[in-house]
Amino acid sequence: MERLTPVEMRAPGRWQIGTVTEIVTETPRVKSFRIALPMWMEHLPGQHYDVRLTAPDGYRAQRSYSIASSPLDTGSIELTIDRLDDGEVSPYFHDVVEVGDQVELRGPFAAYFVWRGESPALLVGGGSGVVPLMAMLRHQRRTMPELTLRLVYSVRHADDVIYARELRGDGETLLTYTREAPPGWSGHTGRVDAALIAQAGVDPVHGVAFVCGSNPFVESATGLLLDAGFAAARIRTERFGPSGASG
Numbered sequence: 001m002e003r004l005t006p007v008e009m010r011a012p013g014r015w016q017i018g019t020v021t022e023i024v025t026e027t028p029r030v031k032s033f034r035i036a037l038p039m040w041m042e043h044l045p046g047q048h049y050d051v052r053l054t055a056p057d058g059y060r061a062q063r064s065y066s067i068a069s070s071p072l073d074t075g076s077i078e079l080t081i082d083r084l085d086d087g088e089v090s091p092y093f094h095d096v097v098e099v100g101d102q103v104e105l106r107g108p109f110a111a112y113f114v115w116r117g118e119s120p121a122l123l124v125g126g127g128s129g130v131v132p133l134m135a136m137l138r139h140q141r142r143t144m145p146e147l148t149l150r151l152v153y154s155v156r157h158a159d160d161v162i163y164a165r166e167l168r169g170d171g172e173t174l175l176t177y178t179r180e181a182p183p184g185w186s187g188h189t190g191r192v193d194a195a196l197i198a199q200a201g202v203d204p205v206h207g208v209a210f211v212c213g214s215n216p217f218v219e220s221a222t223g224l225l226l227d228a229g230f231a232a233a234r235i236r237t238e239r240f241g242p243s244g245a246s247g
Helices: 090-095 127-143 194-200 215-227
Strands: 016-027 030-036 048-054 060-066 076-082 102-109 121-126 149-155 173-177 208-214 235-240
Touching: 016 076, 030 090, 048 076, 060 076, 060 127, 076 090, 076 127, 121 127, 121 194, 121 215, 127 149, 127 208, 127 235, 149 194, 173 194, 194 215, 208 215, 215 235
Parallel strands: 121 149, 121 208, 149 173, 208 235
Antiparallel strands: 016 030, 016 102, 030 076, 048 060, 048 102
């Protein structure tokens, strides 16, 4: 009988059963799930996990979700899931999963869209595209607060802001509302534009940029970053949508 080493048992490609220990409602359509893992591995901010559901008849649905938690949260991960009405996995998490339930998952995966703390960074997120960026921000706060990280975050309405309790108004986070701003709002409104990118104040020569959101959002933001002086090699993008990472 083959015996697996501890490292092999924790290999990212191996499925494992995690236990949901906490559920936080972020917005009317977004929830965060803290999941304890028996074979936990330290991840890099920006990586994701695959989640798999198996129906009684054997049918399986699988989706990938970005990790929202810092790698310092040993033993567990946080997945923030946006409910898609026509999805196969996200409605189950929103309508069925409770604290104490078990879910099947494997990871962490991805090597390109990750931040290793090697340089200052400008994070540009649209909607639920903020999730992997939040992992970077949370980790920077705990490990290298002296390093510049700025988040430019675009949402439609005030109740669409994920992680609202954690976002700071001291220049770390620049919010913009594209449809309707909350009463009394004096900040930016409308789509992310050149002025908002410039306001973030990240040096395009020495910094790196991460962009996550829908295809149109990523295309527009990437163009703005190029115009701002970021070299293409210093811009990393991740896209989501009907055929993307979540559903």
